[in-house]
Amino acid sequence: MVLPDARNSILRSLTISVGIVVMALAAGAIIMWGVGASPALAYQALFEYALGDWEAVINVVTRAAPLILSGLAVAVAFTAGIYNLGGEGQFFLGAFAAAWAGFTVRGLPSWIHLPLTLALAALAGMGGAFLPAWLKIRLGVNEIISTIMFNFVYVLFTGYLANYPFRDPGRYSGVTFPVAASARLPFLESAHGINAGILFAFLCTILVFWIMKYANLGYRWKIIGLNPRFARYGGLKAGRAQLYAMLVSGALAGLAGGVIITGTQFRFSVFLGSGVGWDGILISLLAQDHPIGVFLAGILFAAVKTGSLGMEQVTKVPSELTAVLLALFILLVAGRRLIALMVSRRQKTIVQEES
C-alpha cells in the first residue's frame, strides 16, 4: 500500500517500522527476562554480533542480499493483489538452476557465465511462479493454497535432483557439485570479502522501485492491488497484469536462490537457506510492500538474524526468539494500521452503513 507521494510514503514506512521495533524490543526484553536471561546483556550481544565490528557488518550485508531479493519478490506480488506465498519453492528452484548452470557449463569467461547463471536462476523461479499464476488467472485456483502446495513440490523435487542425478558422491547426500569459479559473484572489497550480492540486490531494488513508481505496469499493479473493482471498471485487464507480477515475483525469488549459490554457498544443498522464501514475506510485510523499505528491512532482518545467533551463544536465549518478535512486529503493524483506519472509518460510517 504505497501512497502516491513517494517521499511521504518512505517517511511513513520508516516511522511505523521504527515505532514497531521499539515496541517489539520491549516485548523481547520481557520474554528474555522470563526465560532467566538479562535483557541488557542479551541485547548487547545481539547488537555486537550484528554491528559490533567490520566482520559482523560484512556478515550482515552478505546475508541481506538474498533476503532483500526475496522480500522484493513478495512485495511485487502483494502490490498487484496476488498473494505469492511460494517464494520458498521458487527460491529453491532458482538456487538449483544456478548451481546446475554453475557446475555443468565450463570454460566460459566470467562475464558471460555469471549472468547466464543468474538468468537461469531467475527463469527457474519465474517458471515456478508461472504455474500457480496461470491456475489462478485461468481457472480461479486460490493462489494462497496453490503456492504453498507448490513449495512442497518444488523443494522435494530439487531435493530429488540433488539426492540422485546431480549428487556429488564425495559429499553426504543432498549436496551437488560446486559451481565453477567463473560463475561466482566477484568481491566488491576482496580484503574483507563483501561480495557483489548486495550491489545486485540494490540494483534490483532500484529497478522494482522504478517499475512501481514510473512504469505503466507498476501503475496497473497498484490500481489492481488497491481496488480490483475500480481497475475492472476502468478497463484494466487484471489477469494479465497479475500474471506479469507473479512472473517478476518468481524471477526475484529465483534470483535470491541464485545469489545465495553464486555468492556464499557455491553448492546446492537440501538444507539451503533456512527459510529465505518465508523471511521474504516477513520483510515485505514489515516494509509494507515498499521496495526501498524492503531494502532497509532486509538489512535490518539480516542484522537481527546474525545478532540473534550471537545472543544465543552469550545468553542461552534461543535465537528463534527473533522470529517470535518479528511476527509480533507484523501483528503490531497490522493492528496499528487499523488504529488510523478506525479513526477515518468512524467518520465515514456516519454517512455509510458499516459492512
Next chain:
Amino acid sequence: MEIVFSFDTLAATLRMAAPLTLVGLAGLISLQTGDLNIALEGMMLVGAFFAVLGSYLFESALVGVLFAVTAAMLLASVFAFFVINLRSDVFVVGIALNILASGLTIFLLRFLFQVRGSFSSPRIVALPRFNVPFLEQIPGLGTVLNNHSFFVYFSWILVGVFWLVIYRTRLGLYLRAAGEHPKALKTAGVSVRRIRWIASFVCGALCGLAGAHLSLGYLLLFVENMSAGRGFIALAVVIFGGTNPLGVWFASLLFGLAEGISLRTQNLGIPSEFMLMLPYLTTLVALVLRSGRKRYARRFVAQESSLSA
C-alpha cells in the same frame, strides 16, 4: 502394489484423514462466517506442541489435549481480536500467526527441552485407542477400523454434529448469515461480532485437537513444523468438499488416502521425494478439478473480496 492396495493403507488413510477432517471443519466454520483463516496451520502446530508439553508434564493424555486446545484457542482469540475487533487484514494476521507459531514452538522446544528438531520422551502419554472386539473376527475390517486413536472416531461424530448444527439449528443459521449477509443478522438483533468470535473459538479448539492427534496419536513426539502444510491442505479440503461438513469428510478421506499411500510407499525404491509430493499434488489436482464448477467460482470471488478487504 500389494503394499499400496492393502488394509494397512486404508487404516493409514483413516489415521491421516482425521486431522484433516478436524482442521477442515475448523476451516469450514471460519469460512462460513467470512473470515478465511489461514492461521489454521499455526494453530495446529501450537496444538501439537502443547499436547506434548501437557502430556509430558502431567503424564496424562487428557491434560495434553487440554493444553493443546487452550493454546490453539488463545492463538485463535488473537486472530479474532485483530480481525474482528481491530479489523486488521485477515491475510496479514494469518501469516503473522503462522510465523509466530513456528518460531514460538521451536523457541519453547529449545528452551524447555534443550533439543533441536524433535522431542520425544517415555513420559509422554498417548491418546487412548479403541478396539471393537467383534470386528477383529472379520478379516480386514479389524485392521482398517480398529486400534485408532480416539480422535479418528471423534472426527466422524463431529462431522455429523457439525452438519446438524450448521443446517438444523439457530446457531448454524446465524453462522451462515454472519458470512453471507451480516446486515440481515444485525437487523435480526444478533451481534455479528459475537457469532464470529464463537466461530473463531470453535476453529481454534478443532485445530488444537488436530494438533494433539498429530503429536499424541501415534508417534508420541513433536517435530519442528510438523503440521507440514496440513492447515493449507485443509483449506483445499473445504473448497473441494463444497463448504459442507459431509463434503469436508469425503475430501479429507481422499486426501488422507494420498497421505496414507505416501507413507506406505516410502521404502519401495521409488525416490521418496516423489511419494512425499503426493498429498500436495493431490491437493493441487483437487483444486483444479473443483475450479471448473460455477458454484466454486462464485464462492471464490466472495472469498477474494473478503481477503483483499
